Amino acid sequence: MASRVVDQQQARGMAVAGVGVKPQKKNAVADGRNRKPLGEIGNQQLVRGIEIKPNRPITSDCRNFRAQLLANAQAAAANENNKKQVCVTVNELVAVKRDEAPKPVQKKVVNIKLKPKEIIEISPDTEEGLIEKAKHEKKKEGASKKKAAPTLTSVLTARSKAACGLTNKPKEVIVDIDAKDAGNDLAAVEYVEDMYKFYKLVENENRPHDYMDSQPEINENMRAILMDWLVVVHSKFELSPETFYLTTNVIDRFLSVKTVPRRELQLVGISAMLIASKYEEIWPPQVDDFVSLSDNAYSNVQILVMEKMILGKLEWTLTVPTLYVFLVRFIKAAIPDEQMENLVYFLAELGMMHYGMLMYCPSMVAASAVYAAKCTLNKSPAWCDTLKLHTGFSESQLIDCSKVLVSLHAKAAKNKLQGVFKKYLSSERGAVALLSPAKVLLPPAKASGGSS
Incomplete structure (x- = not known):
């Protein structure tokens, strides 16, 4: 053992002394080419757990x-x-x-729910959710109990309304008055509503204004006499109703813009009916027919000259919504029987005889005639939602005009001008002129009067 140690020291000393002899590397540690002899040193026993005892x-x-x-x-x-x-x-x-990662999304979804009800529905199994749900149900039960228990004030109010007849009634059903005419092309069901909206818009454009103050030789009585005579002429010629209503419109519009002497007032009426006949009738009467009916008071030339003058003053405007246009629609909305229909026309023509009715627009006169006829025949209800929809007037708006028509009805039997009264006295028109006027629309002193 001692000799081996000395040898190693000598070898090490030689290297230090700088002798050119290089020591031999038995284990080749410095080369790094063969790492296998490192296992003999003992550095593997810590890494791999193998204990190797050195042999030197x-x-x-x-x-x-x-x-x-x-x-x-x-x-x-x-x-x-x-x-x-x-x-x-x-x-x-x-x-x-x-x-x-998904947890914040779930929290956002839960936080979006603003109402506590929805949060309770999402987590009903938790203790807090069950407590909140129980509180919510108690609140619901309390609210339902409060609603179910009527107060003394509500009971008294309901009783007072019932006593006065003011109980809440179910809404009326609006009748489709054009359902029966769905297959009739002449009824123009697709356009009729738009047509009457247009009529309502333009009815005031061609209305005659108050003209009696501008007519020095004509008064209201003369006008009534002319209208009564034209009713007879219209019946003799058997003309359509549209012709008579247009004739009246043409006369009043012409007298509104032109001063006419008394001797030519009948000539104005004849020429106006000739114009209306040409516009409305398929076979209008000839000029000679009007000459003979006027007992040769006017010649053919005079009638044609007046016809030209009227058309010039009216600027040839004849397509106007007359009273008859609204009567046809409003009567249809009332769903009448034959008696009621004749009575409406009777009241409307009585109104045309009266100069004071010019203050009302044609649609209001037509609606008032329907309302007065229903009151005269004791139809219930006197005014309904269907009529209100199609006429555009409420019951309160028609009271004044209806009272005027009913008062004319009450005086018709004793009036000197019997043209309209005799026309509706015939059995063909149901003799509606003999009906008693509506007492609810007459003053108390006159309620007992009228024909029976």
């Missing part, structure tokens, strides 16, 4: 080298442990992020 004595150099290898092995092991911990930490963070 351990010197100070070996101890230093072994310490260095151990330090390197420990450093390598520490680095590997650090890498493993980093990988585990990263994987755990990724897993945690994957698990926790």
